[in-house]
Amino acid sequence: MSVEFRAKQILDNFNQVSSNEFLEVLIQIQEKFQSNITREYLNGKLKTILEKDDEVEKKKLCKNLLPYMDWYLQGV
DSSP states (O other): OOHHHHHHHHHHTGGGSOHHHHHHHHHHHHTTOSOHHHHHHHHHHHHHHHTOOOHHHHHHHHHTTHHHHHHHHHHO
């Protein structure tokens, strides 16, 4: 399954996707952003989420990163 397809699925069904699946796809997308500043900023956000143990809190933080997935899909 392509990254684009998985990203579209996540955007369409965010509430049914685990935070780990979301983060897995976002990590793949992060590598494709052209700006170093964007990649570094996103990397910091990803590390913060990965350090959390509570799934509810992780999902809340992941929701804040949905625009990155949307921006990626707009460029595809």
